[in-house]
Amino acid sequence: MNQDMTIGREMTIGHAAKSSAVSAKMIRHYESIGLLPKAQRTEAGYRLYDDTDVHTLRFIQRARSLGFPLETIRTLLALWRNRRRSSAQVKELSLRHVAELERKIAEMQAMVRTLKHLAHNCHGDERPDCPILDDLAG
Amino acid sequence: MNQDMTIGREMTIGHAAKSSAVSAKMIRHYESIGLLPKAQRTEAGYRLYDDTDVHTLRFIQRARSLGFPLETIRTLLALWRNRRRSSAQVKELSLRHVAELERKIAEMQAMVRTLKHLAHNCHGDERPDCPILDDLAG
């Protein structure tokens, strides 16, 4: 009687999407690249997800929100599932990702510094003279 | 006698690429999307570039190195060529770009902060316990 309400938490892709904050489009995509196992299907071909699947999707979503690339997330998922993992591996992956983020941040900060300097020296009025264009023109 | 050496600075795409630090591939691509005018051609169909073209390519290269997207560079090139431009327009484009860069920087910095915090609390040894995975798993 309460089988549908409390036990069988199977849901269609739209519900799994809302529960995990991962779009249905991306859920299908993750399955297609093997990041998620192939979902169960109804007789009509609809994908079905359970709580475990949603848990995995949330894991992916959180990892994406921290900027991890999907290939790294693939490894993180394997480590998460592996009870004999070493935390050193996870930490290593994370710190490499941090290093990559910091590299990109530094790159962008250099751009910002240069641009602010150039813009600071630009009148920004109706006159055509512009140190920004002068810089770009070499 | 010195026509080839000093006056006719026409060169093939490979030379233009080296002179501008823009790859031949990208020069062709920029032409195909209309960022560069169609290059002159030899009878055999080889593209030919002169100093003005190389100047434009360097402009693009420099703008790319400051992170400007190609569509913005299209506008910057038009302003560069327009003697009646207002420096205000250039400054506006630049500051919008700076704002976008700063937005991305802040986003990445938040990721770095979180990841460093998590990694700091991770033993990073052979044990499986890992606050990073705990966080991702929610």
Place this chain on the structure above:
DNA sequence: CCTTGACCTTCCAATGATGGGAAGGTCCAT
């Protein structure tokens, strides 16, 4: 004259993560 190697050409495809949309099938309530 012919070969070799370094150029050049166009066209197609991949990257990484995501979104948009078409064409068509399914499910459920009215």
Place this chain on the structure above:
DNA sequence: ATGGACCTTCCCATCATTGGAAGGTCAAGG
């Protein structure tokens, strides 16, 4: 039975760039 809200697969677009295949051109040297 009809409509609307789902679902399916498939293709395409983004952004800037690179890689490669298949083939043409050019200059130097044997």
